[in-house]
Amino acid sequence: MLFKPTVVQVRGVNGELFTLTDESISGAAILLRPGAKGLDAPSFNVLADEYPAIDGGFVRFSRATIREIFLPLTITGSTRPEMMALKRRFIAALNPKKGLVSLQTTEYAEVGGLLVAETPRALTCFYVSGMEGGEGTDDGIHWAKYGLVLRAPNPYFQHPNRAQGRFQIIDVLRPFLDPPSGATPFLSIDGVTPGKGLGLSSDPLWVDTLDLENPGDAECQPRWEIRGPLSSRMSIVLKDDEGNVVNELRFTESITIAPNQALVIETTKGSQFARLYPAGETGDEYDPTQGDSMWWALDVTSDLWPIQPGLNHLALQIDKPEDMTPEQEATWTAANQPLVTVSYFPTFLGI
Numbered sequence: 001m002l003f004k005p006t007v008v009q010v011r012g013v014n015g016e017l018f019t020l021t022d023e024s025i026s027g028a029a030i031l032l033r034p035g036a037k038g039l040d041a042p043s044f045n046v047l048a049d050e051y052p053a054i055d056g057g058f059v060r061f062s063r064a065t066i067r068e069i070f071l072p073l074t075i076t077g078s079t080r081p082e083m084m085a086l087k088r089r090f091i092a093a094l095n096p097k098k099g100l101v102s103l104q105t106t107e108y109a110e111v112g113g114l115l116v117a118e119t120p121r122a123l124t125c126f127y128v129s130g131m132e133g134g135e136g137t138d139d140g141i142h143w144a145k146y147g148l149v150l151r152a153p154n155p156y157f158q159h160p161n162r163a164q165g166r167f168q169i170i171d172v173l174r175p176f177l178d179p180p181s182g183a184t185p186f187l188s189i190d191g192v193t194p195g196k197g198l199g200l201s202s203d204p205l206w207v208d209t210l211d212l213e214n215p216g217d218a219e220c221q222p223r224w225e226i227r228g229p230l231s232s233r234m235s236i237v238l239k240d241d242e243g244n245v246v247n248e249l250r251f252t253e254s255i256t257i258a259p260n261q262a263l264v265i266e267t268t269k270g271s272q273f274a275r276l277y278p279a280g281e282t283g284d285e286y287d288p289t290q291g292d293s294m295w296w297a298l299d300v301t302s303d304l305w306p307i308q309p310g311l312n313h314l315a316l317q318i319d320k321p322e323d324m325t326p327e328q329e330a331t332w333t334a335a336n337q338p339l340v341t342v343s344y345f346p347t348f349l350g351i
Contacts (some may be wrong), residue, residue, distance in 0.1 A: 005108035006351065008032055008071075012093020012101055020073065028077035028086035038069035039105065041348035042155035067155035069103065069125065071148040076141055083142040094127040094148075101125055103150060105351040121157035121348055125150035156218050158345040164283060165212040167316060167340045169205040206337040208316040209297060212307065216346035219306035223343045224249070224265040227279055228257035230338040232319050238305060239313040247305035253297045254319070257338060262286075263294055267304035274298055282341055302311065307344050316340060 008020045020032040042064040050057040075090065077083025094101060104122040108115040133146040214220070224236060233254045238247040249265070257263055260277040264286050266272055275291035318336050 003035050007106045007108070008036075009104045009106075010093075010101055011104065012090070013095055013099040014093055016089065016093050018090060018093070019065075021073070028082045029073065030086065030090060031074045031076065033072040033074055035072045036070065038067055042067045042349065057219070060243065061170075064140060064155040067152040067339040068128075069150045069152065070130075071147045071150070073148050074143050075146070076143045078141065080135075080137075080142045083144060087144055091131055094131065096126040096128075101127065101150070105157070107351065108300050119159050119346075121159050121351055122160050123154060125152045125154045134163070149344060157348040158216075158220070162223075162283065162343040163215075163346055164341055164343045165210050165314070166282075167207050167210050167314075169207050206339070208318070209247070210314040210342075212312045212314055212342065214307050214309050214312060214344070214346060216348050217309050218347040218349055219308050220344045220347040221268040221304070223267065224263075225265040225282065225341040225343070226265070227258045227339040227341075228261055229335050230255065230257040230318075234319065234338070235260075235317040236340070237315050237317055239315060243313075247303055248302065250299035251297050252299045255294070257295050264291075265294075265298075265304075267306070283343060307342070314342065 006021065010018045010020065012018065020030050022029070044062050045065050046062040046069050047060040048057050049060060056115055062131050075083055075087045077086060102122050104120050107118045108119045109118065110116075128149040128151050130148040133144050135142070135144045137143070169241045200286065231254070233251050235251065236249040237245045242244050245334070255263070257276070260279050261276055263274070263276050266288070270289070273288040274294040275288065276294050276296075277286050277291040280286075316338070318338075320336075321332065324332060
């Protein structure tokens, strides 16, 4: 494996996956040579102004620019037809007229003498140049060398799957099946760590606060999925460590969401929407051209705020009528316990 412990892969516009760091495969191969650039921190455009009459200046804003990646590659084969067939497949898979490619890296850590994979990080790119290259033959191995140049409109690496947080608590009440004393636990959540047997848990409990740990090192835009029952005005807020509200996603109107409905608020820049759908499975993808628009219910001054790296203190604030009798309050509470799920792609500056 080249560049151990990092594996680099490219998924082409046709879905075909090419591993660039494995020299153990038989037959033709695409190998990443030393000298790759653009896989760590992106370039930033920082706009700063000088003070007119005092020393120094101040920063107006900063933004990450389009990331450019350079990958020196060698395509090899034991025969020229074998090498040419792989080269043609790879070139076809990079065609920017047919779509974008995904560049994915996976880091491996050595644990107990074994290599254990971390969660992959990926970004979407388009091919620019570099596959013009030339051919040669050494000791019966046919090769073609290239300097592949890719550009990523979104300069940040992300986990390929969404992370989730839910305003619910599920308590384990008591063990159901424990391994015998001294025996190795038989159930593992990931196939690596020891298991803890089976346990009986309570029904999910609705809560209005959530501490969400974002493992990334850059902010990311969340998707909120709100399932009923709800029949009131509400806000989703971000609080600081002292409990003060620092960001609020507000509804200006009282809204009604049935248990079989889901209000989805996508905050990703360039693809934002707020629509009401028949509820599917939690985490399903929703078509932004379907459902009923709910922009009318959102406060136009409300910020579609991002999830910050580290610990985020989230809370739901639901308007509760005053002067209710205990019976009325019990009825109102039962009708206003929405299941809110936040999902996001943990985002990183580099591999």
